[in-house]
Amino acid sequence: MPKTENEKGYVNIVKGRYKPKGKFHIIEKNQPIFDKDTGKLAGVTNPRDMTYIHSYGGEAIFFESLGKGKLIATRCENEKCETAYKSIFMPFRIYCPDCLRKTNLYDLTETARKTAKIHSYIITHRSGAFNMLNKPIKFINVEFDGVCTILMSYLSYGDPEIGMRVVPIFKTKDPTYTIIDLSFVPEGTPESKLPEGFTF
Numbered sequence: 001m002p003k004t005e006n007e008k009g010y011v012n013i014v015k016g017r018y019k020p021k022g023k024f025h026i027i028e029k030n031q032p033i034f035d036k037d038t039g040k041l042a043g044v045t046n047p048r049d050m051t052y053i054h055s056y057g058g059e060a061i062f063f064e065s066l067g068k069g070k071l072i073a074t075r076c077e078n079e080k081c082e083t084a085y086k087s088i089f090m091p092f093r094i095y096c097p098d099c100l101r102k103t104n105l106y107d108l109t110e111t112a113r114k115t116a117k118i119h120s121y122i123i124t125h126r127s128g129a130f131n132m133l134n135k136p137i138k139f140i141n142v143e144f145d146g147v148c149t150i151l152m153s154y155l156s157y158g159d160p161e162i163g164m165r166v167v168p169i170f171k172t173k174d175p176t177y178t179i180i181d182l183s184f185v186p187e188g189t190p191e192s193k194l195p196e197g198f199t200f
């Protein structure tokens with residue numbers, strides 16, 4: 001059942017403190033589970049509706065940038081880092097896994113437009129609970145020139161093939177501020193084929 005405004009939980013940060021407002025836990029009546037053959041009680045359902053507060057911390061800039069049409073990676077710029085100096089990380093890593101120093105932001109948008117390729121893929125016809133993507137979901141692993149990691153995303157148009165050139169698209173209209181604001185389409189896809197709210 002869709003919630004009314006009074007049944008939603010909202011959070012703001014004021015003077016460095018989280019300020020929750022509204023309802024974060026909603027109780028619903030439970031139901032018994034009876035064995036139809038014996039008439040005996042076997043258990044109960046346990047309806048729970050809760051709003052989870054998920055803090056992004058140092059990754060917030062990555063999710064905020066998706067809604068602005070930017071793919072922000074990070075790069076180790078510690079000259080003393082033995083193995084990962086100038087390594088670019090996408091997905092975003094706040095800290096370098098080799099020298100453990102804080103990484104710097106690195107704008108990967110243009111590199112992604114020019115070099116993104118499907119490394120591998122998997123097509124999922126049945127999803128788990130709370131899925132928000134259209135089925136079948138075409139999950140793709142994306143590689144970028146000069147990037148030492150591989151990104152998991154999904155293809156929004158066409159059929160994936162290993163080695164296929166793809167370009168990023170971003171949900172710049174009414175973004176969700178989650179990872180599904182980023183998707184990919186085959187290179188050369190016309191703008192008219194993009195899902196609602198997405199732009200190149």
Ligand SMILES: [Zn+2]
Nearest residue numbers: 076081096099
């Ligand atoms: Zn490093």
